[in-house]
Amino acid sequence: MRRSHRRPTTSTPSGGNCPGKRTTDSHPETRASSSSTTLPRQRSGHGSAGHRGGAAGQRRTRLRARLRRLRGDQSRRPRRSERRLAGGHGRQVCRGTQAAEAKEYAKKVRSRVLAKHPEATFDTVGHSLGGHVATLVASDLHWSSTTFNSPDPWDAMSPEQREWLTKEIAAGRNPFRNFVNEWDPIGNSRGNTSGTAIFVHGLPGQDPLQYHNLDTGFHFTDGRITDITKTGRSRLEITENLLQGCHRRTARPSRRASPEP
Template sequence: MTIRDEDYNQFSDMVYWLDPKHPNYDPSLKEGRIKQYNGQKYQILKIKTEPSNGMQAMAIAPLDSNGYPDTTQLTVAFAGTNFGGDWRDVVTDGQTVGLSMEQLGWNPGQAGSAQEFADWINLTYPHAVVTTTGHSLGEYLALMIAAENEWRNVGFNGPDPYGILSTDAKKWIENNPGMLTNYRNFADLIGNLMGNGTGAEIMIGYTKGSPANPLDAHALTLWKFDEDGRLRIPDNTYALMDGQQLEQNLMSKFVTSMYLLKTLEAKLNASGGGLSGTEEIYLDATLARSIVTTASSLLKVAMSKVITHCQEEMDKAEELWNKILTSARGASSDLSESEMESQLSTVGFTKARIVNTPNEKYQQKIQEAKEVGETFESLASEINSKIIAVVQQDQDLARQLQF
């Protein structure tokens, strides 16, 4: 199944409810319990709480068609700061976020506790496709754990943990753009702390100006989703995004698409790379093809946004140059066209600087976007071929999937 932005938002909220001091505390959140959110059932596989520093985290998996947890795709959610009841969270905020320290005196810090939980996940489910999520301090931890363990992240309103990351994690981030997605609100003073060293930020314009209460712009409930569970991005946000933001949005969509296929691939490779009816792994052919089709569609939309933005910027550059020439002609009617352009060049106004150089950069971005699309299409074709090859080897599965 596809775990959506709206689901990650729900998990980021639900993990807060593990804290008995939280107003929404839910004592029914126990290991092994089945919960239903947004029409899908999930099992809580493991809960991690650390009394010394107030950390809460949980690992959950969706249930398959037979009611068993699908441990090929896990979500690990981390709770943020409980300002209303747990002073240990506030200490961790100052220690981990403010000082970029994993340990301060007697307090081992939530960063260390979070990595202990990640170690358990790696040991228990070594072949799982893992995505971390969280809100505020929870997203800070989720970003850190994703980077340190080479996992994917989708979260909300998180300060950036770049200062606390290891050298290896920083190198991995640089080589794997789009794996970390930190949705932030323009007006959120808390979530926008610590810069954007990880490059995970996708800034969304959900509020106008600065609200009287800064927590209003930081709220997890502020985020809106479409009928397919995807984050709803206001039209004005694309106009506010710079080239880096648009590229990050594209790469985030691309990684989402890749993870759909990676999860499918994990199922196909279960138990040493083969599938059989006795393993009770049922892959609906229509669903398998839908995954590839949906992923392709998402990527094309994102690519279109990037290409449109680049084309608009090139048009603006050409328009600016023409305005400069028009103004110059009006002020220097006695000069020839070449003499006029020569005079403009003495003050830095050249077509190469205003039009040609920026256009080369935008053309390169367009080409990069197209290459990403070609890479994805190649992988999608490879996965489809693998589906067909596996099914042909297992007639029992072939009957189930009705190929």
């Protein structure tokens, strides 16, 4: 007896094949038409709006568009250096940053003052981040600057600014004075590469904000800062002092009232 080699046919309900379900038949035309009904796979990250990759991509697109609007340029994607405060090693002050806005404001003030007082001179003053920006503006406009607990600006200065500052210091007229508490972790965060820091004596074991704030980090006598030291502290010493101060504060006994007998 001769056996038949035909493949069995899968029966489907009336109304056509179910989407996504493959049917088998002995005819190749039927197999091709039935296999084409399978649903295509969705690419990861481009499917539903709730997908994590798609949402992250949409956030990045919105952030880039917002940065372009802030720069006033819709024709290109902003460079990485333009998204930084003052660039990195030897970069120029770029548009849309605090340093650039402060520089434009300083130019406007200079033009207005010189129109009435041609003999006027200018300098900048700032504390912490404000001192950092004030130093960058002064180095760009060739002014003097007095700052307090400001991070060293050398890494953010352009080659032209560095050349000007180096020549001024070599001539014996340092235009910058940056008073830094010897234990302040913020003012000492970038070292003293520019050579403009004037270190002030501080007591070890205190809260970090006491070193950084103006009213607690410095002592003024008749408008002058006292307790000037010759050298500052290393990063290792500052870190150890911070750890010791944290240990002392956490080791203090609580001042809760004892229960009455």
